[in-house]
Amino acid sequence: MTKNIHVIDDDESIQDAFNVLLTTAGYKVRTSSDANYLQKLPKKKLPDLILLDVLLSGSDGREICKKLKSRKVTHHVPIIMVSANMSAGNSFKEYGADDYIEKPFEMDELLDKIKKYTKE
Amino acid sequence: MSSKQKEFRKIRQFVLMNADSIQKEANRLHRKYLDVGSMQSEFIGKYHNNHIKILQEIAKHLEASDTKKSSEIFKKLGTIFAKQSVQDELTLEEAVDGNIFLKQALWKKIKEERLLKKISIEDFFVLSQNVGTYIDVLTSELAFTYHQELQYVENNLRYLSEASKILSSSLDYQTTLNAIATLAVPEISDWCSVDILDENSKLRQVAVAHKDAKKIKWAKELRKQQTIDMNAPTGIANVLRTGKSEIYPHITDSMLVAASKTKKELRLIRSIGLTSVMIVPIFSEKKPIGTISFVTTETSRHYNHGDLLMAEELGTRASVAIENSKLYKGSQDAITLRDDFISIASHELKTPVTSVKMFTQVLKKHSEQIGDAKAVNHLSRMDKQLNKLTELIYDLLNISRIQAGKMEFNKNLFDFDHAVTEIIDILSQTVTRHTFKVYGRTNKKVRGDQERIGQVVNNLISNAIKYSPKSKKIIVKLTTDRDNVYVAVRDFGIGIGKVYLDKIFERFYRVYDANNKTYPGLGIGLYISSEIIKRHGGKLWVDSKVGKGSTFHFSIPINGKKSLKL
Incomplete structure (x- = not known):
């Protein structure tokens, strides 16, 4: 079954690129600059993995991650943090994320990580 | 008019009429008994006038009964003459002696004119008492004020010198x-x-x-x-x-x-x-x-005027200090602005680079799938350049972090030889012209940031490649002693002139070759490297000869617990 990946990033060009890259790699993609909708989704519609930008303008990606990981419904959804900030790589575990990738990245590295967490 | 008044009047008139010749006589006596040849001629006229003034005042107060009151005038004269003397840099002797000889000359001339003959003993007593008191008051006041003034001048000089020190500190x-x-x-x-x-x-x-x-x-x-x-x-x-x-x-x-x-x-x-x-x-x-x-x-x-000169000098020095502090603040503000800008700009650059890189890789994958070898080749090159661009952005970010004291380090115990050879392996895959020879092993584990130290090795080898375009060999040597591990990266390239050896570790410094050309780069790699090594408690240095090549060395303490300032 096609895996469903949601991308949360406030930059449109990054959303576009993720869309093209992940669709090409055979995933279903939904992109958004706002993560709030995730908390309202019924269990059935939850994605198989979330790519979450660390520094979303307005809301901190780390806080969103903490929230999703603390809720029973969303707890199991794997979250890979994405950031242009090197130092974020040292602290992703603190707020419950499963993994971390730094911008810019190699496509294969990203796809390997996604595969690992979607158990393909 | 009593005969007493008459005689006093005669003396007074005589003194007033002959003040000039009395003064000349005083000068003669002065010269006869003391060496006054050193007195500058410009002061002679000035002090001549002072002496005339003294004689005039003496004449006016010859028979005064209230010497205390008339002494006030001589006290004032003493103060004025003392200040002049200090300003003119006379010694105390030079300032005082003239007045004593003036007294002698005055008596000598009065006697020569036989003006004392018709005066009673009592009147003579009053006369000599008064003249003596006046000169005494004058000279003692002169000496006292002279010392005080000298103290002021010394204080002024000391203050000016202390103030200058403070101003420049x-x-x-x-x-x-x-x-x-x-x-x-x-x-x-x-x-x-x-x-x-x-x-x-x-x-x-x-x-x-x-x-x-x-x-x-x-x-x-x-x-x-x-x-x-x-x-x-x-x-x-x-x-x-x-x-x-x-x-x-x-x-x-x-x-x-x-x-x-x-x-x-x-x-x-x-x-x-x-x-x-x-x-x-x-x-x-x-x-x-x-x-x-x-x-x-x-x-x-x-x-007085001397004090004002001192104060004006202080004002001038304070002006220079203020000017300097303004320039300093301006340059500091500009530096902060630049560093903030670099930090923001490099961060902002990452986003478009990320999306361009993603599209490039998607296109490359697609070209691979449809078997378009030419497109795959071009896109690979594009991807490589994007990696270079990313490295430059990292360098800029690093430099702004170092400036802000925010460079972060991860502390881990790692196999030093493995960390260095891993970097060399990666570089060998991308290098076409140069070959690497690795000598020695340290067999040591080091506590520090493996990635950052790898960054230093990468930087030194990349520089070796960049600055030896006409030679092929690059030698990496690993050595150790009880306290440190050492890495030496040697190339056989253009080398670095002696004058530049200290400067190459400075921020934004770039070496020029014999044709006054620079090589590509921002001039920050060595600066970042030296900061990384410094933070590990190690040293980074270079031996080089123009035209023969360079060897860059660095050391890292093995017992990182002691020296690692991370």
């Missing part, structure tokens, strides 16, 4: 001016105030000191109550307007009355007990921007 002029004001009290003045025009052209008292510490608050209060009228014809306002200093050796009550607008103000200003005032300007870009005011109160110290 700090680039924060607020602190500096405070120190200047404090230092002036009590040696130079009882009260010192520094006032500077702020950016809104409002005069602000930036520093104030008073000999009575309790009065500082009062002095500040005074300034608040009595705002300075910027149109006033004299005082701080005038000094600011004209850029010319003012001196008031003797402040009189009528001056206070003229300066006060209200009775309340007059009362206040009278309560200060002003004696003497000097105000000198402080300049910035040749415009007066402030003043230093020196005030003496209720003391005998009256400022």
Whole structure:
């Protein structure tokens, strides 16, 4: 079954690129600059993995991650943090994320990580 | 007229008529008994006039019965002559001796004229007593004031030298001016105030000191109550307007009355007990921007021309200090702005690079799938350049982090040899022209940031490649001793001139080759590397010969617990 990946990033060009890259790699993609909708989704519609930008303008990606990981419904959804900030790589575990990738990245590295967490 | 009065009148007239020849006789005696050849000729006329004045005063008060009262005049003369002598840099002997010989010459001439013959013993006694007292009062006052003045001059010089030291020691002029004001009290003045025009052209008292510490608050209060009228014809306002200093050796009550607008103000200003005032300007870009005011109160110290010269000199030096601190602050602001900009810009650059890289890789994958070898080749090159661009962005980010003291390190125990050879392996895959030879092993585990140390190795080898375009070999040597591991990266390239050896570790410094050409790069790789090594408690250095090549070495302490300042 096609895996469903949601991308949360406030930059449109990054959303576009993720869309093209992940669709090409055979995933279903939904992109958004706002993560709030995730908390309202019924269990059935939850994605198989979330790519979450660390520094979303307005809301901190780390806080969103903490929230999703603390809720029973969303707890199991794997979250890979994405950031242009090197130092974020040292602290992703603190707020419950499963993994971390730094911008810019190699496509294969990203796809390997996604595969690992979607158990393909 | 009594015969007594008549005789005294004769003597008086004689002295007044022959003052000049008496003075000449004094000079002759002076020259005869003491060597006065050293006295500068320009002073001879000046002191001639002083002696004439003394003789005239003596003549006027010959038969005075109240010597105490008439002595006051000679006391005043003594003060004036002492100040002149100090300004003219005469010795105390030079200043005093002339007056003693003057007395001798006066008696000699009076005797020669037989003017004492008809005078009674009592009158002769009064006469000799008076003349003697006058000269004594004059010389003792002269000596006393001379010493006091000399002390002032010495204080002035000491103050000026101390103040200069303070002025050049700090680039924060607020602190500096405070120190200047404090230092002036009590040696130079009882009260010192520094006032500077702020950016809104409002005069602000930036520093104030008073000999009575309790009065500082009062002095500040005074300034608040009595705002300075910027149109006033004299005082701080005038000094600011004209850029010319003012001196008031003797402040009189009528001056206070003229300066006060209200009775309340007059009362206040009278309560200060002003004696003497000097105000000198402080300049910035040749415009007066402030003043230093020196005030003496209720003391005998009256400022003179010499004091003013000192104060003006101080004003000039303070101006230079303020100028320097302004330039310094400006450059610091510019540096902060630049570093902030680099930090923001490099971060912002990452986003478009990320998306371009993603699209490039998607296209490359697609081209691979449809078997378009040419497109795959081109896209791979694009991807490589994007990686270079990313590295440059990282360098910029690193440099702004180092500047802000925010460079982060991860501390881990790692296999040193493995970390170095891993970098060399990765580089070998991308390098076409050069070959690497690795010698030695350390067999040591090191505590530090493996990625950052790898960054240093990468940087040194990349430089070796870049700066040896015409040779092929690059040698990497690994060695160790009890305390450190060492890496040496040697190339056989253009080398570095002696004069540049220290500079290459500076930020933004780039080496020029023999044809005055630079090589690509931002000139920050070595700076970042040396910062990384420094933070690990190690050293980074270079041996080089122009045309022969360079060897870069670095050391990392093995026992990282002790020296790792991460």
